[in-house]
Amino acid sequence: MPIQRWLRGSAGRYAFPLMTVFMFYVLGDGMEVLEDNWLSATVLISSAGVLAIGPACAAAGAWEGARLARGGVGAGAEVRRPVAILGWSLLPVLGGAAVSLLAALVLGAFVMAGVPGFPDPLVLAAGMIVIVAWTLAGFSAGRFLHPVIGVPLLLVGTWLWLAYPVAIEPFWLRHLTGNNLGFCCETDSVFPGHALLAQAALAIALAVAAFLMWARGRTAWWAVVCVPVVAAGVAFPLVRDMGPEAQIPRTDGLVCAPWEGTEVCVWRERESRLADAARVAVPAARRLSAGAKVPMPGRVTEGPAGGGAWGFSAPPGADGGEIVFGLATNLLPAAPPACPGGWPGAGAYEPVSAWLALTAGAPRAVVSRRAGEENVRIAEAVLIRPPAGQVRWLRDNLAALSRCDVPWREVTSP
Amino acid sequence: MPISLQGCGFGYRRDSIVFTDLDLSFPEGRTVLLGPNGAGKSTLLGLAASLFRPDRGRVSCQGLDPARRRDRARYRALVGWMPQCVRPLPGLTVREQVGYAGWLKGMSRRAAWRGSLAALETVELGSLADRSCARLSGGQLRRLGLAQTLVHDAAVILLDEPTAGLDPNQRHRFDEIVTRAGEDRHVIVSTHQIDNVTETYDSVVLLDEGRVAYAGPLAGFTAATGDRGPESVEDAYRRHVAQEV
Amino acid sequence: MRLWLRAHRAARVSVVLVVTMALVVVVGDRTVPLPNLAGADPAGVPIALVLPLLAAAVLTHGVQAGLPDVEATAVRPAGAYLTGLVIATCAVSASAALGLTVAGVESHGFAAARNLAGFTGLALLGGAVWRHDAASVLPSAYLFAVALAGGDSWWAWPVDPSSAVSSLAAALTALAAGLATLPSPVRSRLSRR
Numbered sequence: 001m002p003i004q005r006w007l008r009g010s011a012g013r014y015a016f017p018l019m020t021v022f023m024f025y026v027l028g029d030g031m032e033v034l035e036d037n038w039l040s041a042t043v044l045i046s047s048a049g050v051l052a053i054g055p056a057c058a059a060a061g062a063w064e065g066a067r068l069a070r071g072g073v074g075a076g077a078e079v080r081r082p083v084a085i086l087g088w089s090l091l092p093v094l095g096g097a098a099v100s101l102l103a104a105l106v107l108g109a110f111v112m113a114g115v116p117g118f119p120d121p122l123v124l125a126a127g128m129i130v131i132v133a134w135t136l137a138g139f140s141a142g143r144f145l146h147p148v149i150g151v152p153l154l155l156v157g158t159w160l161w162l163a164y165p166v167a168i169e170p171f172w173l174r175h176l177t178g179n180n181l182g183f184c185c186e187t188d189s190v191f192p193g194h195a196l197l198a199q200a201a202l203a204i205a206l207a208v209a210a211f212l213m214w215a216r217g218r219t220a221w222w223a224v225v226c227v228p229v230v231a232a233g234v235a236f237p238l239v240r241d242m243g244p245e246a247q248i249p250r251t252d253g254l255v256c257a258p259w260e261g262t263e264v265c266v267w268r269e270r271e272s273r274l275a276d277a278a279r280v281a282v283p284a285a286r287r288l289s290a291g292a293k294v295p296m297p298g299r300v301t302e303g304p305a306g307g308g309a310w311g312f313s314a315p316p317g318a319d320g321g322e323i324v325f326g327l328a329t330n331l332l333p334a335a336p337p338a339c340p341g342g343w344p345g346a347g348a349y350e351p352v353s354a355w356l357a358l359t360a361g362a363p364r365a366v367v368s369r370r371a372g373e374e375n376v377r378i379a380e381a382v383l384i385r386p387p388a389g390q391v392r393w394l395r396d397n398l399a400a401l402s403r404c405d406v407p408w409r410e411v412t413s414p
Numbered sequence: 415m416p417i418s419l420q421g422c423g424f425g426y427r428r429d430s431i432v433f434t435d436l437d438l439s440f441p442e443g444r445t446v447l448l449g450p451n452g453a454g455k456s457t458l459l460g461l462a463a464s465l466f467r468p469d470r471g472r473v474s475c476q477g478l479d480p481a482r483r484r485d486r487a488r489y490r491a492l493v494g495w496m497p498q499c500v501r502p503l504p505g506l507t508v509r510e511q512v513g514y515a516g517w518l519k520g521m522s523r524r525a526a527w528r529g530s531l532a533a534l535e536t537v538e539l540g541s542l543a544d545r546s547c548a549r550l551s552g553g554q555l556r557r558l559g560l561a562q563t564l565v566h567d568a569a570v571i572l573l574d575e576p577t578a579g580l581d582p583n584q585r586h587r588f589d590e591i592v593t594r595a596g597e598d599r600h601v602i603v604s605t606h607q608i609d610n611v612t613e614t615y616d617s618v619v620l621l622d623e624g625r626v627a628y629a630g631p632l633a634g635f636t637a638a639t640g641d642r643g644p645e646s647v648e649d650a651y652r653r654h655v656a657q658e659v
Numbered sequence: 660m661r662l663w664l665r666a667h668r669a670a671r672v673s674v675v676l677v678v679t680m681a682l683v684v685v686v687g688d689r690t691v692p693l694p695n696l697a698g699a700d701p702a703g704v705p706i707a708l709v710l711p712l713l714a715a716a717v718l719t720h721g722v723q724a725g726l727p728d729v730e731a732t733a734v735r736p737a738g739a740y741l742t743g744l745v746i747a748t749c750a751v752s753a754s755a756a757l758g759l760t761v762a763g764v765e766s767h768g769f770a771a772a773r774n775l776a777g778f779t780g781l782a783l784l785g786g787a788v789w790r791h792d793a794a795s796v797l798p799s800a801y802l803f804a805v806a807l808a809g810g811d812s813w814w815a816w817p818v819d820p821s822s823a824v825s826s827l828a829a830a831l832t833a834l835a836a837g838l839a840t841l842p843s844p845v846r847s848r849l850s851r852r
Contacts, residue, residue, distance in 0.1 A: 025807060148720040152712050152795045164691045463732045490734045497728040503666050514662040515726065520734030562729065
């Protein structure tokens with residue numbers, strides 16, 4: 001069949017511009033607030049693709065499936081195998097989807113210019129599997145549904161499945177759809193592989209069930225029921241315990257260099273900022289170590305802290321004061337304690353932050369902006385006390401921040 | 415005179431004109447409507463069935479004009495039409511579908527129900543009356559379409575390529591049914607099958623590129639080619655169409 | 660008439676209508692996130708405003724079912740019957756939805772009935788001017804386009820609340836335009852496809 005005629009007859013011809021416009025529309029604002037890492041860009045592009053292209057492809061698939069059914073292709077003694085018929089029928093639709101995704105990647109490349117790295121192939125692959133699966137589901141539905149019903153049903157149904165779980169609980173449901181818009185990824189975190197696996201497993205099961213339904217008709221009802229159920233059984237445990245977001249701490253990808261006896265590490269995307277960050281962070285750590293009477297860390301890192309390493313962050317646009325403030329407040333407990341009857345130490349958080357930041361040498365203006373003027377004044381009142389009193393105040397309040405039975409000590413306390 | 419068209423002009427779109435100024439009076443009895451693909455046979459039957467309204471001119475049957483509101487129902491009661499594509503109605507049995515067609519043609523529910531069985535017997539589908547329409551074969555669907563046309567006892571029956579896609583045996587049986595149906599009413603059949611024309615039909619209308627190339631008795635159509643059965647019809651067809659070209 | 664109702668899938672239309680109403684009552688006020696050009700309201704579209712699209716598709720399919728060619732040459736007023744089916748369905752849903760809205764059970768109830776009327780009108784219109792089997796593409800595309808564009812204008816009727824009078828007028832206009840395309844006693848140029 002001439003290519004022109006093949007393309008002219010396909011629903012992909014109409015779906016392509018619509019899904020492309022919708023996808024760039026979804027990408028819109030997201031591109032402006034991307035983190036300085038390719039994973040966040042890949043998750044955004046993949047999710048925008050899934051959300052915008054998935055429903056359009058499912059609807060186009062329903063149209064194509066109905067077109068073949070009306071033409072009696074399934075009922076005839078066709079020479080080509082079902083997978084070949086299906087492939088040629090859906091190629092324009094999926095080709096359009098691929099071109100849209102590619103265009104989004106090119107746009108992403110412009111936005112991420114200067115950020116080392118590449119799009120994450122696994123995230124992209126999972127997104128594409130989801131799109132293909134819904135296209136196949138639409139195609140299969142088209143065999144049994146008139147397009148007047150099938151097209152809107154698949155369009156709305158797919159959109160609801162991809163978009164609605166974000167608005168409801170349980171949280172694990174949203175991690176099965178393939179739409180991860182806004183769930184991930186700051187530079188210090190990565191997308192959990194098990195969530196990707198769950199999404200891919202469910203999508204593959206959907207694709208297999210849809211193909212069997214289309215190729216074998218109602219005789220394959222057992223597969224249509226069993227395959228997704230089994231896949232759901234595999235996928236559910238993988239995402240059951242996940243929260244609203246899909247990110248876990250990043251452990252690799254650090255670039256380190258010694259600086260005045262201390263090793264300083266930043267994420268490889270920020271390698272160009274390493275010297276500037278070290279020039280600020282190491283002296284700040286030294287001041288903090290002396291003021292708080294804690295050992296000087298062997299390592300100051302953007303990666304996992306603890307065990308002689310202090311954490312800090314040097315994101316693009318952060319000036320020296322903000323880097324110091326981040327380093328200082330990294331000494332605070334990461335999470336508040338779960339106190340049944342209220343947390344008496346909650347009030348210590350901002351004053352202690354201010355004291356740590358001022359001790360580390362952060363400019364007063366930065367500390368005032370981040371911790372509040374009132375808390376800066378409290379910290380300054382502590383700072384005029386003898387060093388031993390300051391350390392006692394700090395330790396007591398650090399205990400208050402991590403325990404439920406210790407109230408925080410205000411500056412008026414001895 | 416079953417149906418006549420006077421000065422009819424018709425086009426599906428402005429750039430797709432089928433007839434510009436068609437004058438035709440269908441002969442009485444059994445008439446075969448011949449013509450090359452795209453000549454306008456189905457459109458002509460659509461006009462005659464009052465499916466389409468002519469852009470110009472007038473269609474009439476026994477003095478009734480379907481374009482006039484007061485004539486329309488009586489005109490349609492007179493004319494039965496079997497479209498080229500007969501659709502089965504999912505969920506309905508064969509008899510119910512025929513009864514439904516009769517009801518649409520103005521019969522009461524009871525009369526349509528009674529008439530449906532008679533119509534099915536006429537087209538030899540009586541044994542399948544209770545079968546689902548969706549389970550009929552291509553040939554059976556054609557006969558179902560004919561039964562839909564016969565159920566309301568129309569004075570003129572229009573059949574649009576009723577034997578297309580049927581095997582020779584089925585075609586032969588169909589011709590027998592048409593012959594019987596034509597005994598007490600006018601039958602106009604559009605077809606490309608000309609092997610049986612001499613046995614089944616009394617008259618011929620030949621359309622070519624939206625114009626009437628011949629309209630009259632079969633004998634006149636084959637006059638120049640002798641009496642050699644189907645061969646002479648084929649020769650006459652070629653001669654008339656070639657002359658037009 | 661019984662056969663006409665069966666030929667036009669009236670039972671299925673009724674079932675889908677009841678299911679849609681039930682879903683509107685149960686989950687109608689939940690919103691599905693959707694990016695919005697206006698940018699101000701990231702809350703999304705209430706499900707109650709989307710569900711009628713499916714009911715409208717089933718109703719449109721019911722209208723298109725039957726024996727179109729035979730009905731177009733029928734003695735009985737088949738076109739009027741189809742108009743009656745659409746109007747009756749919309750009227751029943753509007754009555755039920757008005758009750759839901761007035762009783763405070765579902766604030767989007769009347770908007771859902773309005774959307775059923777508007778979507779059905781657009782589907783009938785789309786089927787007449789483009790192709791019958793693609794009838795529901797027009798309301799689907801319109802819903803998503805309007806949901807993305809946002810705004811409070813009359814043309815954004817699919818995403819407007821129940822109280823918007825101009826939106827009701829726009830949806831009823833769409834319904835009237837769609838009904839005007841239903842098979843006339845003798846087919847016009849528009850419906851010859």
